[in-house]
Structure formats: structure tokens, C-alpha cells
Amino acid sequence: MSSFWSIWIIALTVISLVLITWLLFSNRKITGSKETQTTGHVYDGIEEYDNPLPSWWFKMFVVSIVFAVAYLIAFPGLGNFPGLLNWTSVGKWEKEVAEAEQATAELYKGFMATEVTSLASDRNAMRLGKRIFANNCAICHGINAEGSYGFPNLSDHDWLYGGDAEQIRASINQGRSGVMPAWKNMLDNNGLEAMTQYVKNLSSTGADSTTPAGKQFAMLCAACHGPDGSGNQMMGAPNLADNIWLYGGDAGQIKQSIANGRNGQMPAHHDKLSEEKIHLLTAYVYQLSRPSR
Ligand code: HEC
Ligand code: HEC
Incomplete structure (x- = not known):
């Protein structure tokens, strides 16, 4: 202020x-006498003292x-x-923050010295990790990291960029930018429909790569999504054959993805969160899809 x-x-x-x-x-009236005075106001015979x-x-x-x-x-x-x-209230708050930080500094030092894979089974550390996740990540990924439209589920085994400790850490530190190009200038409406059906088939009936759409897939899409559509974590290209969808798996959404492209943005956090917190979050995300640990 x-x-x-x-x-x-x-x-x-x-x-x-x-x-x-x-x-x-x-307004103070000092009356020495005990006799009662009135203000002179009278209402229906009632006098005001x-x-x-x-x-x-x-x-x-x-x-x-x-x-x-x-x-x-x-x-x-x-x-x-x-x-x-x-x-001052500000001073009081600053003192409390300093005390809390000192108390957690020791704790975090211990976390930093522990590998992600063992930290992931430390229940106290994970309780703290859940809080940091709720404050920084849940707004996009959901409170249980279950994801939603355009925001990947972090608690399953399906990874855009990889679920090993170092890939998770890199996703959090540097952020990610998924680049799916738009194909509506390359494919006419019939081509888009056929490609949509081909992509749908990848995860249901199986797709025939000898059809015209299959040949086009090999030419236009395989470089990123792989010849069998199983994805490529180097590019963040999702697996199209597993029936887990970032943007929805109905024909309308798939056609949208192909026609207009997609560009999911995961913001970088190295400048927002301390190294210790990112280490803890890495362990937290790591154990989400490995609940038996
Ligand atoms: C503004 C929204 C937003 C916030 C906040 C956010 N993320 Fe993300 N995150 C995304 C999006 C979108 C993607 C997918 C990027 C893409 O489509 O390529 C993603 C991807 C990821 C991935 C890679 C997933 C994979 O399948 O490889 C991880 C790990 C991740 N986020 C963890 C976190 C953590 C931990 C936090 C909190 C520190 C966080 N995110 C905060 C939007 C967000
Ligand atoms: C340059 C690499 C690249 C090429 C080429 C490419 N894609 Fe993609 N595609 C991606 C990436 C990366 C994403 C994820 C976008 C995001 O994270 O926002 C994606 C997403 C998608 C999705 C949405 C998946 C989901 O889970 O919702 C579909 C469908 C798709 N691509 C189909 C295709 C088809 C069909 C072609 C060929 C016509 C193609 N892609 C070509 C990189 C590519």
C-alpha cells in the first residue's frame, strides 16, 4: 500500500x-438538580425526557x-x-514467509539429494508434491492430472514426450509446443474425410495402408506419427492407434485436427518454480502412472 x-x-x-x-x-448535560426535565416534545401526551x-x-x-x-x-x-x-501486517507476513521457507529449505535439500525414482515412493514428499501440483498445474491438467480437452492426462501410460524422469523434467522445465500442421490446403474435403476414416480405423478395425488414404498417410503423416501411427515422442506426435485422444476421437474432432492443425502449448516453468520444486513435481508426475510403487 x-x-x-x-x-x-x-x-x-x-x-x-x-x-x-x-x-x-x-452534548453532555450536567444537571445538578434531581428534578426531571423534558425536552418539551410531546407526542400524544407522551413527553420526551x-x-x-x-x-x-x-x-x-x-x-x-x-x-x-x-x-x-x-x-x-x-x-x-x-x-x-x-x-505491520506486511512485516508480520514477511516474517512468517521467511520462517516457513527456512523450515522447508532443509526438507527440500533432502529431496534434492534423492533420485526421482525413490522420491516417488516417499509419501510425505508426494503429499507436498500434490500441493505444488494443485497450485501450479491443476488449472490445465486437472486436480488429479487426468487432463481434459487439449491438456494431456499425466496419470496414464500414454506420453506425448515420454514418461521417464528426465523427459518429464524437461517438459516441466522448458515447456513443450506441439506442432500439428494444417492439411486443408493439401487435402480436399473428400481427402479429409478419407483421412479421418483412416485415422479412426487405426485404433479400431485396423487400417489398410494400401488404400489411397493409407498411401497418403505414409507420405504426409508417417514422418511424425510413424508408419503405423504409433506416434513419435521426439516430435510430441501422439499415438493415433491407441484410442487415447488429446482433442477427442470422434470423426468431427479428428477431421478438425487434420484440417486446421493443432498447437498445444505447455508453458516453461524453470523461471517460475525453484529447481527443488521442479524436482519434486517430476517425482510426483512420475509416480502418477505407477501407482503400485
Ligand atoms: C497453461 C496450461 C498448462 C499448465 C499451467 C501446465 N501445463 Fe503441462 N502441458 C500443457 C499442455 C497443453 C501440454 C501438451 C503440449 C502439447 O500439446 O504438445 C502439456 C504437457 C505436459 C507434459 C508432457 C506430457 C506428455 O504426455 O509427455 C508434462 C509432463 C506436463 N505438462 C506437466 C506439467 C506440470 C508438472 C505442470 C505444473 C508445473 C504443468 N504441466 C503445467 C499445459 C499446461
Ligand atoms: C510435423 C509433424 C506432424 C505431421 C507431419 C502430422 N502431424 Fe498430426 N500431430 C502432430 C503433433 C505434434 C500433434 C499433437 C498436437 C498438440 O500437441 O497440440 C498432432 C496431432 C494430431 C491429431 C490429434 C490427435 C489427438 O490425440 O487428438 C491427429 C488426428 C493427427 N495429428 C493426424 C495427423 C494426420 C492425419 C497427418 C497427416 C495428414 C498428420 N497428423 C501429420 C504432428 C504432426
Whole structure:
């Protein structure tokens, strides 16, 4: 918060305190006599008394004003005005973060010294990994890493780029960019339909590579997806023969993928997360598809 707003709030508080004090004292009536007075207002024969404020009430009001002034001096806690006790909410928060970081630093040092494959079976480490995943990755991959349209499932055995520790680490560190070119200029609508059917067949009835579409697949697609459509992790080209789909396996979606191309983006995290956290996340993702460990 800028000092302007701190001063603004402090000034408003002081002004209200002064006004309240003035209001209290200017309206105070000290009557020595015991006789009852009225304000002169009469409603249907009911008269309004004009008694002084009860003294217990008056004293409590004064005490709370004194308390407010003392509180304001001791800890305003606003931005650059720490008050006599030197307390600010920001300062308190920073201290707590520093303490928490120190407490976890030791923990993370231990994690760093452990290989991904053994870290993956450390239940405490994985509990922490799940939290980091929830905060940074779940927004795209889902809270259980089950993925969704355009975002790969990280808990199955189907990998675009590979499920070994080093490939997972590379995916997280550097990010990934899937480049599936658009073919609508190369294939006319009939060609697109035939190719869509061919791709569908790859994972169901089996595809006949001697058909015109099969020959076209070998020419246009095999370089990335492999001659049998089983994919290529060097290119991040998905396996088209396994009935697991990044963008959906119905004819409409497959045709979309082929006609317009796809470009899935996994953002790089090396500049967002510490090396220790990425190490822990690597182990976390590693064990998701190996639950028996
Ligand atoms: C903005 C969305 C987004 C976020 C956030 C994100 N990812 Fe991804 N991630 C993707 C997409 C999209 C892909 C697939 C890229 C492609 O299509 O080539 C991917 C791919 C991956 C892969 C490769 C999967 C494979 O099959 O090879 C891994 C591993 C991965 N992400 C882990 C993570 C982790 C761990 C985090 C959290 C630190 C994370 N991702 C955060 C969108 C995201
Ligand atoms: C340059 C390499 C490359 C070529 C050539 C290529 N693809 Fe792809 N294809 C990819 C990549 C990479 C993806 C994943 C895109 C992503 O991650 O967003 C993909 C995705 C797809 C998908 C979506 C898969 C899913 O799981 O939803 C289909 C379908 C597909 N390609 C079919 C084809 C067909 C048919 C051809 C030939 C006409 C072809 N591809 C040619 C690289 C290629």
C-alpha cells in the first residue's frame, strides 16, 4: 500500500475520533438538580425526557476513545507507518514467509539429494508434491492430472514426450509446443474425410495402408506419427492407434485436427518454480502412472 493511502486512512481515523469526542462533550448535560426535565416534545401526551447520559455509558465511551488513540499510536500497521510497537501486517507476513521457507529449505535439500525414482515412493514428499501440483498445474491438467480437452492426462501410460524422469523434467522445465500442421490446403474435403476414416480405423478395425488414404498417410503423416501411427515422442506426435485422444476421437474432432492443425502449448516453468520444486513435481508426475510403487 502506498503511503498516500496510509496517511489517508490515518487522517480519516483521527478526524473521526476528534469529531466523536466533540460530539460527546458538546452534548453532555450536567444537571445538578434531581428534578426531571423534558425536552418539551410531546407526542400524544407522551413527553420526551431530557436526562443526562448515564455516567457508566459516558465513561465507557471515553475509555474507548482513549483506547482508540493508544491503539493508533501503538500499531497503526499501515504501510510505511509501523507505529510504536513496530508492527505491520506486511512485516508480520514477511516474517512468517521467511520462517516457513527456512523450515522447508532443509526438507527440500533432502529431496534434492534423492533420485526421482525413490522420491516417488516417499509419501510425505508426494503429499507436498500434490500441493505444488494443485497450485501450479491443476488449472490445465486437472486436480488429479487426468487432463481434459487439449491438456494431456499425466496419470496414464500414454506420453506425448515420454514418461521417464528426465523427459518429464524437461517438459516441466522448458515447456513443450506441439506442432500439428494444417492439411486443408493439401487435402480436399473428400481427402479429409478419407483421412479421418483412416485415422479412426487405426485404433479400431485396423487400417489398410494400401488404400489411397493409407498411401497418403505414409507420405504426409508417417514422418511424425510413424508408419503405423504409433506416434513419435521426439516430435510430441501422439499415438493415433491407441484410442487415447488429446482433442477427442470422434470423426468431427479428428477431421478438425487434420484440417486446421493443432498447437498445444505447455508453458516453461524453470523461471517460475525453484529447481527443488521442479524436482519434486517430476517425482510426483512420475509416480502418477505407477501407482503400485
Ligand atoms: C497453461 C496450461 C498448462 C499448465 C499451467 C501446465 N501445463 Fe503441462 N502441458 C500443457 C499442455 C497443453 C501440454 C501438451 C503440449 C502439447 O500439446 O504438445 C502439456 C504437457 C505436459 C507434459 C508432457 C506430457 C506428455 O504426455 O509427455 C508434462 C509432463 C506436463 N505438462 C506437466 C506439467 C506440470 C508438472 C505442470 C505444473 C508445473 C504443468 N504441466 C503445467 C499445459 C499446461
Ligand atoms: C510435423 C509433424 C506432424 C505431421 C507431419 C502430422 N502431424 Fe498430426 N500431430 C502432430 C503433433 C505434434 C500433434 C499433437 C498436437 C498438440 O500437441 O497440440 C498432432 C496431432 C494430431 C491429431 C490429434 C490427435 C489427438 O490425440 O487428438 C491427429 C488426428 C493427427 N495429428 C493426424 C495427423 C494426420 C492425419 C497427418 C497427416 C495428414 C498428420 N497428423 C501429420 C504432428 C504432426
